[in-house]
Amino acid sequence: MAYTSHTSSYYAASANNKVDRPALQGAHETDVCVIGAGYTGISTALFLLEHGFRVTVLEAAKVGFGASGRNGGQIVNSYSRDIDVIERTLGAEQARMLGEMAFEGARIIRERVAKYQIQCDLKDGGVFAAVTDKQMSHLEGQKKLWERYGHTQMQLLDAKAIREVVNTDLYVGGSLDMSGGHIHPLNLVLGEADAVESLGGVIHEQSRVTRVDQGAKAVVHTEQGQVTADFVVVAGNAYIGDLMPQLSAKSMPCGTQVITTEPLGEELAKSLLPQDYCVEDCNYLLDYYRLSADKRMIFGGGVVYGARDPADVEALVRPNLIKTFPQLKDVKIDYAWTGNFLLTLSRLPQVGRLGSNIYYSQGCSGHGVTYTHLAGKILSEAIRGQAERFDAFATLPHYPFPGGRMLRVPFTAMGALYYSLRDKLGW
Template identity: 55%
Template sequence: MSDYINSYYAFNAETGQPYPSLQQDLDADVCVMGGGFTGLSSALHLAKAGFKVVLLEANRIGYGATGRNGGQIVNSYSRDVDHIATKYGKEAGDAMASMMFEGGDIIRTLIREHQIDCDYVQGGAFVALNDKQLRTLKEHQQLWERHGNGKMALLEGKALEKIVHSDRYVGGLTDGMSGHIQPLKLALGEARVVSELGGQVFERSPVVRVEKGEKVRVYTSDGSVTAKFLVVGANAYLSHVLPELSKRNMPCGTQIITTEVLGEQKCRELLPANYCVEDCNYLLDYYRTTGDHRLLYGGGVVYGARDPADIERLIRPKMEATFPSLKGVKVEFAWTGNFLLTLSRLPEFGRLDKNIYYMQGYSGHGVTSTHLAGKVVAEAVAGQAGRFDVFAKLPHLPLLGGRALQIPFTALGAAYYNLRDKLGI
């Protein structure tokens, strides 16, 4: 157990005093395991529906990927709905498509209704480094417009300069339903809302044992929660308490740096519309400016979630290639965060028992998908499981050979696709 890592987000947020640790035996309708976006959205939607909720977090609220990610509200899933329809059938594709923009809507609604100050800015863009990627973006626009997103615009050549001032790109696609936030501030705001709705939040309360049965009993070192239902949202940081959830996925690390304060004028020179941006490479780069006018730049994947020895050395060349005017600028924060990758690249929802639900493995699309997950699991607990089961019916594929073999195989595959990106093929 520890406080937050030395990230820009922890520096920038008012983390305040921790919520208490669990020191007693409690009864609840639902126990939620995990204080990231999955657990927070679940607890919040359950509390709104009138359930008595207890949330247990092993460290601090937003300690894991929730408080370390790029802060981009990117719609859909890590595999888009055309792929889902082709691989798993039109019914599955249509059902997933009906929810593909809902996660972002949930975030915006929470921010507005509960006055959560998290530096929200509307608008994002995907950018293409070559003609092949630009053609893919045209197809992407057509797909999303068919499913209801009418806030997209394709920009080619110099037209992209009103979004990002860099000569690396041949074009891009803007998405007015995207945006960016300070994710740790959002998480802390959501925890506040859970408490205001009557939910109980406990930090520094790692689960040590789960006792299954007609009611579930969840133990920490100093207390327990007996509940009708358990919702597990611990994702990449899940311990061996429920080892069956770690057999089909692999923790991965992504790296982020944040510059010194550049000032608003410099930030608008780089990103005139203040949109968040991600490129179309397999190992993509993503970046945006912050509320206090820094550049936040992330990219790359470390399979197996090892912490690189020198994050700045890995990311700075990418940043300077995109924005040569930042060559030599001071980097004040550098950190890594783990997310959970599945073999299908689709999130895994399911039940371990009739009263134990889990959601995990968002494969890089966690900011929006976690908020959707919390809403649909609350519906399932309330007896309306149709939307939860859309996800639960998707195949959960095992990692052949386990994580030990899958890490080098995945890294080899990533290197292949990275080479294709560089060659534009």
């Protein structure tokens, strides 16, 4: 059986825990079998273990191999489509329920870090940066919207104030959310996996699931073993492949790129981001960046539809880094990688159940760090028989991409180009 390691990223190079967990061998039984050891799967497993369930997690590669171990490391509240979109399209009651949960993921992360003493370089404070006056107007509306749902930790930044937190001339203003922040994403999920095992959970790496037999008790098969379980949680997201065609039909893997500089030194790093907040701009194809614990600039952006690996990640991302911070024009790039997230047409997560006992959550559409931690909680609630919050997500309508699986990539890329042009022209 081929061994799959982490991608060559800064996160993998600086991971706290590089242990290999054994592949599944033989036949086993458990209460819940979780497919995928990223944030969704590990979060679900941890909540279930805290309520006394037996849990086995099967991972095709390594814990945090996918988006959970490759993302920008930013704690961002709400969903990829904000609560006002839910209000307009689905009505006040569903918006109320989803709005009440929109800020819960960030709290869950901080609770996990504190409870299990996870070393993941947690820092408070996230900035949304406006490139245009129209984007600044959107941030003003977002602040009022979030306050209606009880979130009062956002403050607006005018042109002078944003220069005090981001040393660039690009932005006309922004907002600061102190309940946002940033983490070393791979160390977060590795710490949560350690917590799973501390509570008696079992994690098998290098254990790709080949099929799931449905029934009163489901049977989950790998190349070398099987797990019989009362419940199954499918948490593969963009890395699920064709395991569940009914799930992949209404979603599309997309790639985003990240580069990491050489260490900048304390003085230069502090001159760029004096308060050590993370930043994302408000463009449709946005840039996002922050400092690592050892004072590197981690800078990401761009989307490759269909999740193809670009030939030269640095060439794609570095121009935007230099545009944002001309001070870094001669800096060396030590790491460059791509990672996949799962996009839905609605940009809202897809949550549901197949048959009576196979649960799933997927399609964070770029807002996965916080949502996946919430997803683990609502999936565990549903398995425990408390389905109200699960149902609020499960009843969201979802649609196939125009053109089907053959044409979804070019059609979506055309749409993205349109919105990118709008950003550049300030429409």
